[in-house]
Amino acid sequence: MESTIKDIKRETGLALSTISKYLNGGNVRPENRKKIEEAVKKLDYHPNEMARGLITRKTRTIGFVIYDISGTFGGLLTHFVGDLMRQSGYGMIICDSNNDKDIEAQNIKFLVEKKVDGILVIPVSSDEDFLDCARRADIPIVTLDRSIPGAHLDCVTIDNAAAAQTAVEYLIERGHEKIAAIYSEEYTGKQRRDGYRNAMKKAGLGISGSYEYHEKIHSVSLGYTGTKKLLALPKKERPTAIFMSNYEVALGVVMAINEQGISCPGDISLISFDALTLNLVMKPMMTVMVQPMEEIASEAVRILMARLQSDGQMAIQRVLLSAELREGDSVRDLRSRR
Amino acid sequence: MESTIKDIKRETGLALSTISKYLNGGNVRPENRKKIEEAVKKLDYHPNEMARGLITRKTRTIGFVIYDISGTFGGLLTHFVGDLMRQSGYGMIICDSNNDKDIEAQNIKFLVEKKVDGILVIPVSSDEDFLDCARRADIPIVTLDRSIPGAHLDCVTIDNAAAAQTAVEYLIERGHEKIAAIYSEEYTGKQRRDGYRNAMKKAGLGISGSYEYHEKIHSVSLGYTGTKKLLALPKKERPTAIFMSNYEVALGVVMAINEQGISCPGDISLISFDALTLNLVMKPMMTVMVQPMEEIASEAVRILMARLQSDGQMAIQRVLLSAELREGDSVRDLRSRR
């Protein structure tokens, strides 16, 4: 049988409230503190979080709703967030939305019933309605990596359009003009496409319709299929560089060019996102826009914690971080050709 | 403010216990049942899990401790398990051990304090001591994917040695003799190495020391580095096939051979584990031993659920599943050469 606070009382002869106060960080006479500490050890006492929560109306648990946990980026972000939560003494219930809006809505409901103190979410839906039930229950919500357009919510994101623009401008500076883009139609994918278009427009470069390939969701096969299509273009039209909007996509792209015996950066230049395993291991090393994943995680956790403390009104926080270019060898400098 | 069972009482005029009984599936007069159902809807009532748990001593939450959530296999397994738990109405607290035994031990303690009803664990440590505090608290534990040697625990695993042996025998049947292996020194890696060795021995083939490459943990770079080393061997000694013990490893292997312009299966044959994205997308398609991931997940959940129900003594369950060979085009048949 588990020991309760009453057992500690019997062991020490102190009142319940004294013990409770000590357990919650209050001041107690040194001699009593010692008694309590000894009893706690002796009885292997752990406070019952449920009884505690019944009164405090806090579960010390937060919910993490992620669009897809089986991807590399998501898995890693989950890892960082989980670590931070644990360090803060919070438990984390992770819910995988599997890129499905309905499951996502279900997940939120589930977390509300579990009475989590707060919710961290990387959304699938671009409509905030699915969060209604959490808001009714007055549960703080922070979105990260993706922000819901127009929503009155705390969020931590990076400037995806700017990052993509930087990447494409890097290509343009090196003499590339025929630049293709492979991206998804959701959140970050779309924003990065915009950055690509901005850069091209700004440089006065046209975008041939066949230079943009996109599917609904970021995936390895998106990169693979897209690249195949690009490489099937008549030689003269072939892009000299491909910008891709995500790590999984890059994986597919690399598979496709390797398969066709196309060399990078000799025949084609590549630029992508995130310094994840493949991008680091491959040769040539991929030139990438590096997202500050740990910072995204820690900012999101920080904001959520702040909101958990402030019962009152705290202004909406919108943190916009930026990605940094990390040079590899996957981009050829065409200017040195002459 | 949240509505409680008392509000339902006020709304319906019934006694608390009547309502409580209905909520827990008991028999109630039809007219009363209707009243209650209406009130529940009207007040948007949800039972308070904490108050409930205080009495029943159940949290309807289980803990999932995973060796490393940022890997593809782990992420996917987490996804499956999470789905099943949600379907069973259970919450899941996921803890990432990050391949670290100390964090793993911490995770278990954390879950015990959270009073989870049960724990699912893919262990890092090969010593069961870290589970002691959960056992003292009488929390059922099921390990999956990996079983702790000698431990008196429910577990769901596949026969890794057999699977590896099947894979290597597949190579041998096709005339390969110079077969190298890249594996990790932990759990599944070691078992798969044994299967490799068994197959080689059984076929009367020697294993040159330089044909085995291993590191502590499965990773992309393990595959990459290992392959580089193998390819650096004098041409005559070069293996005609590589057996690799894990998906991430395969990723690295593929990167390395592509980089060197080595063709598969022309110059070298490959066989690996798991039908995950890369293995499906790449060309040639990888020949792999497919682990029944969903079955591993569902069996583990099933056993845990059974143990949660049976307060009494249930015999230890050890489920051993097997992997199946899925042919791709990554293995060359050397016999047809003649």
Added chain:
DNA sequence: CTGTTAGCGCGTTCAA
């Protein structure tokens, strides 16, 4: 600083 008292929301006795 300490002890007493009163619930938090619910499930479970019993009695009717």
Added chain:
DNA sequence: TTGAACGCGCTAACAG
């Protein structure tokens, strides 16, 4: 079947 009372383990208010 139903209703009243009790208590799960703990914290919060107050009085000492």
